[in-house]
Amino acid sequence: QVQLVESGGGLVQAGGSLRLACAASGRTFSRYVMERYAMGWFRQAPGKEREFVAAITWSGLSIYGTDSVKGRFTISRDNAKNTVYLPMNSLKSEDTAVYYCAARQDSSRSIASYEYDYWGQGTQVTVSS
Numbered sequence: 001q002v003q004l005v006e007s008g009g010g011l012v013q014a015g016g017s018l019r020l021a022c023a024a025s026g027r028t029f030s031r032y033v034m035e036r037y038a039m040g041w042f043r044q045a046p047g048k049e050r051e052f053v054a055a056i057t058w059s060g061l062s063i064y065g066t067d068s069v070k071g072r073f074t075i076s077r078d079n080a081k082n083t084v085y086l087p088m089n090s091l092k093s094e095d096t097a098v099y100y101c102a103a104r105q106d107s108s109r110s111i112a113s114y115e116y117d118y119w120g121q122g123t124q125v126t127v128s129s
Helices: none
Strands: 003-007 010-013 018-025 038-044 051-056 062-064 076-078 083-088 097-104 123-128
Touching: 003 097, 018 038, 018 097, 018 123, 038 083, 051 083, 051 097
Parallel strands: 010 123
Antiparallel strands: 003 018, 018 083, 038 051, 038 097, 051 062, 076 083, 097 123
């Protein structure tokens, strides 16, 4: 079993920055196990479907979702700490959502939420205009 805990959300003014973090842990979640996991970030705004934001492989290959986050969000991971990060810059009101971290028991990236096996509880990001 894998547990994912997000942190770093909060209230920020438009144009500001936040850095989300997702720490992975579990009885069987060691460094060697994490090599087989791709990690992703999704978000869900009120009244909208969950949206893919970004994903990254063990080796650092990344992929991003909507064009609106490209150049502003950068996914990264620290494998020694079993942690994935999502620094978010130049935040806009439309970035307001609950952000979820997810782990996929596969080394390849995926933009599909149904292909992820474990999910965090989510962290709220609110951007005021």
